[in-house]
Amino acid sequence: MEPQVKRLKGSLYDSDSWTALPVLSDDQSQDIQLVQAYAAPIVNKRETSRLVRELNLRYPLAGLQHIKRVRACKEKGSPHPLEVLVCLVSQVPDSKDATTDSLFSSEGVRPDGLGELFVVQVPSRPPLTRPQFELASKHWPTSFHEDKQVTVALKGELFSSAQKANMHGHMMSAVAAARAAQELGMEAVGAVVVDSATQRVVAVGHDCRRDHPLHHAVMVCIDLVARSQGGGCYSFDKYPECRFTAPESSHDDRVCDSNTGSQPYICTGYDLYVTREPCIMCAMALVHSRIGCLFYGTSSADGALGTKFKIHSLKDLNHRFEVYRGVLRSQCEDLNRNRKDLEN
Numbered sequence: 001m002e003p004q005v006k007r008l009k010g011s012l013y014d015s016d017s018w019t020a021l022p023v024l025s026d027d028q029s030q031d032i033q034l035v036q037a038y039a040a041p042i043v044n045k046r047e048t049s050r051l052v053r054e055l056n057l058r059y060p061l062a063g064l065q066h067i068k069r070v071r072a073c074k075e076k077g078s079p080h081p082l083e084v085l086v087c088l089v090s091q092v093p094d095s096k097d098a099t100t101d102s103l104f105s106s107e108g109v110r111p112d113g114l115g116e117l118f119v120v121q122v123p124s125r126p127p128l129t130r131p132q133f134e135l136a137s138k139h140w141p142t143s144f145h146e147d148k149q150v151t152v153a154l155k156g157e158l159f160s161s162a163q164k165a166n167m168h169g170h171m172m173s174a175v176a177a178a179r180a181a182q183e184l185g186m187e188a189v190g191a192v193v194v195d196s197a198t199q200r201v202v203a204v205g206h207d208c209r210r211d212h213p214l215h216h217a218v219m220v221c222i223d224l225v226a227r228s229q230g231g232g233c234y235s236f237d238k239y240p241e242c243r244f245t246a247p248e249s250s251h252d253d254r255v256c257d258s259n260t261g262s263q264p265y266i267c268t269g270y271d272l273y274v275t276r277e278p279c280i281m282c283a284m285a286l287v288h289s290r291i292g293c294l295f296y297g298t299s300s301a302d303g304a305l306g307t308k309f310k311i312h313s314l315k316d317l318n319h320r321f322e323v324y325r326g327v328l329r330s331q332c333e334d335l336n337r338n339r340k341d342l343e344n
């Protein structure tokens with residue numbers, strides 16, 4: 001038994017020692033973009049409805065439906081409690097000398113009730129996450145259609161203790177497989193495929209690049225899943241840590257593909273646990289095999305699910321899946337400590 005196994009709390013068996021965080025799309029994770037706009041205080045509150053109506057006609061905020069036209073003044077004690085967004089700076093031909101009067105020289109808006117123009121920054125796109133919403137709202141009030149699951153996931157609170165215990169156990173199996181590969185002189189990467197509905201382990205695999213340059217742990221695991229279904233291209237029988245279990249009955253009770261009504265793909269309804277962020281080849285193989293959800297322990301310099309690319313969130317691909325990183329992070333980092341900087 002390895003010495004670490006005896007250290008229970010804070011180590012191998014303590015699922016509180018790690019946090020699974022979502023790997024979101026670029027749109028969800030990037031900083032908010034801002035554009036300059038003119039705003040003005042509403043000096044006569046009774047004109048508010050008319051001003052908003054006329055401004056919406058004269059200076060419609062195309063593509064900025066998330067922006068609220070009127071906000072409460074941020075300065076406490078201001079004589080004018082409301083401010084209105086007049087237009088984008090880019091909507092004004094000669095923006096240097098813009099004044100309230102020059103903006104409304106044409107027909108359409110009576111500037112009565114508006115004070116001096118000032119420039120503000122407003123978010124150019126609707127916020128997709130709560131952190132983006134909170135940042136955006138510091139600039140100008142913005143509407144937000146919250147995805148509660150993303151909010152909870154970003155706090156690291158999506159998974160219950162029971163779920164984390166399962167995840168912990170599966171990633172422990174992946175770590176054990178990675179160590180077996182390392183002892184055989186191969187890359188220390190391990191992977192486990194699990195039926196998400198029953199938590200049954202379908203396949204465990206590890207890096208086998210000594211035999212074939214494309215036998216990354218994820219590729220090995222997908223082939224083992226195919227073997228469990230009567231297919232597969234390779235044999236990994238000489239490696240005891242590479243294994244699969246056939247379904248308990250000959251009947252595959254996974255759901256059919258909802259789009260085509262056809263039989264499940266290789267990994268429909270299955271989750272994958274892998275110690276290190278997959279490379280682009282492995283990530284694409286996971287797209288093609290229709291993996292359900294992916295968990296990895298630690299990032300990789302060439303990783304395609306968060307570091308270099310976010311293959312799982314590309315809108316142009318016909319399958320997308322959720323990715324979480326950080327499961328047993330420190331144990332997975334330990335595996336990589338002495339490795340050469342090869343792709344996963």
Ligand SMILES: [Zn+2]
Binds near residue numbers: 216218279280343344
């Ligand atoms: Zn790979």
